[in-house]
Amino acid sequence: MNPRLHHKCLLTIICEGEIERPLLAALQRIGVRGHTITEARGQGEHGDRDALWPSSANIRIEVLCDSNVADAALSALESEYFANYGLIAFVSDVGVLRTQKF
Amino acid sequence: MPFEPVILFFLLGLFAGIIRSDLKIPAVLYDSLSIFLLLAIGIKGGIELARHSLAALAGPALAILAAAALIPLIAFVVLYRLGRLARADAASLAAHYGSVSVVTFAVAASFLSRNEIAYDGYMVVFLVLLEFPALLLGVVLARGGGSQTRWGPMLREVLGGKSIVLLIGGLLIGWLAGADGIKPLDRLFLDLFKGVLAFFLLEMGLVVASRLGDLRKAGAFLIGFGMAMPLAAATIGLLVGQFLDFSVGSSVLLATLFASASYIAAPAAMRIAIPEANPALSIGAALGVTFPFNLLLGIPLYHDMAERLNGVFQ
Numbered sequence: 001m002n003p004r005l006h007h008k009c010l011l012t013i014i015c016e017g018e019i020e021r022p023l024l025a026a027l028q029r030i031g032v033r034g035h036t037i038t039e040a041r042g043q044g045e046h047g048d049r050d051a052l053w054p055s056s057a058n059i060r061i062e063v064l065c066d067s068n069v070a071d072a073a074l075s076a077l078e079s080e081y082f083a084n085y086g087l088i089a090f091v092s093d094v095g096v097l098r099t100q101k102f
Numbered sequence: 103m104p105f106e107p108v109i110l111f112f113l114l115g116l117f118a119g120i121i122r123s124d125l126k127i128p129a130v131l132y133d134s135l136s137i138f139l140l141l142a143i144g145i146k147g148g149i150e151l152a153r154h155s156l157a158a159l160a161g162p163a164l165a166i167l168a169a170a171a172l173i174p175l176i177a178f179v180v181l182y183r184l185g186r187l188a189r190a191d192a193a194s195l196a197a198h199y200g201s202v203s204v205v206t207f208a209v210a211a212s213f214l215s216r217n218e219i220a221y222d223g224y225m226v227v228f229l230v231l232l233e234f235p236a237l238l239l240g241v242v243l244a245r246g247g248g249s250q251t252r253w254g255p256m257l258r259e260v261l262g263g264k265s266i267v268l269l270i271g272g273l274l275i276g277w278l279a280g281a282d283g284i285k286p287l288d289r290l291f292l293d294l295f296k297g298v299l300a301f302f303l304l305e306m307g308l309v310v311a312s313r314l315g316d317l318r319k320a321g322a323f324l325i326g327f328g329m330a331m332p333l334a335a336a337t338i339g340l341l342v343g344q345f346l347d348f349s350v351g352s353s354v355l356l357a358t359l360f361a362s363a364s365y366i367a368a369p370a371a372m373r374i375a376i377p378e379a380n381p382a383l384s385i386g387a388a389l390g391v392t393f394p395f396n397l398l399l400g401i402p403l404y405h406d407m408a409e410r411l412n413g414v415f416q
Contacts, residue, residue: 018373021258039129047382051129053309055369055385084377 005095008102009070010062013077014040015087016049017057026080027063030072033102036062046086058086064094064102106213109397111300115307116394120314127305135302136366140265142291142298143208144272145284147226151273152280154224162346166228166356167235169342173335173360174200174236178243180331185323187383193244194372194379195324198388199331200236201364202229204265205306206393208299210358210401214351219405221351225359230269232359234260237371244376259374265367310394316386324383328391332361336404343408344415350408357404362396363388 001007015023017039024035040058041051051057063073070091081087096102118125151159174196181192207229214221237260241253260266276284284291317325339360343353365388372379 016373018370022374047315048312050312052126052305052312053129053132055365055373055381056309056312057129085373 001095004097006097006099008064008094008096008099009067010064010092010094011070011073011089012092013061013063013087013089014042014058015061015081016046016085017051017054017059019081019085019087020059020061023061023081026076027061027073030076031069032063032065032073034063038062044086044088049086064096066102067091106209106216106397106401108209108212108296108300108303112303112307112310112394112397115304115309116311117307119308119311125308127308132302132305135298135305137264137268138298139208139295139302140204140268141272141275142295143204143226143229144269144274145276145287145291146272146295147223147229148273148276148278149281149284150223151227151277159224159227163228163231165346166342167231169338170200170232170360171235171239172338173331174239174243176334177327177331180327185327188378189246190244190376190379191383193240193246194376194381195327195384195387196243197237197240197372197376198365198368198384199335199363199392200232200239201234201368202232202359203362203364203388203393203396204229204269204366205299205302206358206362206396206401207355208295209303209397210355210404212296212299213401213405214354217405219351219354220349221355222349225352225355226269226273228356229359230266230273233266233269233364233367236364237368237375240368240372241375244379259371260367263367263370306393310389313385313390316382317390319380319382320386320390324387325391328363328387329395332363332392332396332400333403336361336400336407340404340408340411344411344413350405350412353408353411354401354405357408358396358401361392361400361404363392365389365393 038060040060042049049056049058077089177199178192178196181187181195336357339357340353343356369385
């Protein structure tokens with residue numbers, strides 16, 4: 001890795017748009033300090049998520065954080081959201097400048 | 103023509119969706135159109151409300167709220183006992199049917215205007231009042247099954263949801279400004295209303311076509327329920343209208359409110375409050391069956407029933 005970069009985790013969550021507010025509140029409680037949300041469309045186990053109207057729209061939430069926070073977030077998703085909601089989450093390793101921001 | 107011309111736009115959207123046309127209306131337009139419709143309906147109601155005493159509406163409002171509470175209860179018992187649906191699914195569906203559809207109400211008002219049938223403009227107040235109690239009742243019904251209730255997020259979702267904020271906001275704006283105060287905005291909010299409604303119905307046609315797959319998951323029982331429930335609820339609405347001595351037009355609007363199922367406020371609120379309920383069932387029934395049923399057959403039928411029932415209690 002470039003020596004100027006610091007290691008962080010990129011947590012990506014793609015989920016139903018309707019659960020944005022409770023999900024963000026849960027992430028904040030875990031210690032997530034910031035996030036980026038983009039509108040998303042796609043297809044999967046929950047059928048065609050075509051974003052024609054709010055009930056069929058997805059969002060993609062991206063969070064840069066330490067690995068312990070990413071781990072806690074995954075555990076919270078697993079216990080509270082996986083069973084009942086259309087949601088996938090994955091973590092990748094990334095390099096960032098200004099590590100204190102995340 | 104037996105039904106409202108704006109419904110042709112709905113049928114066009116439905117047709118485009120079924121033949122898998124590449125016609126797509128961007129989600130931001132859906133949002134913009136729904137914001138316009140909710141505000142405009144609120145403002146129109148507010149202008150009419152300014153001409154009446156609020157105290158005189160309190161009695162009818164209480165009677166209507168009490169009668170409307172029957173709808174989710176009946177729906178729940180039918181779905182849970184007869185339909186053998188899971189408790190969460192039955193409760194979520196009950197909440198959808200207990201709440202109301204703003205667009206179905208707008209189409210009914212448009213039907214009455216075209217047929218020159220007078221109705222009271224303040225009926226919008228009842229639209230606002232009927233929107234959310236059923237959602238809370240749905241959560242109570244679901245909790246009987248031991249599901250966790252997230253009251254905080256649920257109340258925020260319902261009371262802070264755009265439909266309540268815009269309807270009540272529009273009502274207040276219309277009420278405070280009055281007919282003269284709103285005059286400079288007439289062209290936007292009143293004259294353009296029907297065109298925007300037509301556009302929104304085109305979009306709804308596309309959405310309904312995309313939900314037709316859910317109907318297969320819903321099954322024959324729910325499809326039958328999606329047509330029988332509005333008929334039963336409309337009958338209750340018509341009887342309440344007669345009891346309150348409403349005109350034929352106002353009775354038709356009340357029957358339409360009782361018969362309609364929510365697909366803006368309810369799906370969002372139920373998704374958060376009753377996570378284990380399958381949204382494909384409630385949206386498939388409310389949007390795939392009941393919404394087109396009310397638009398195409400229900401509204402003219404409720405009018406016919408209102409004419410026959412008129413004066414029955416006198």
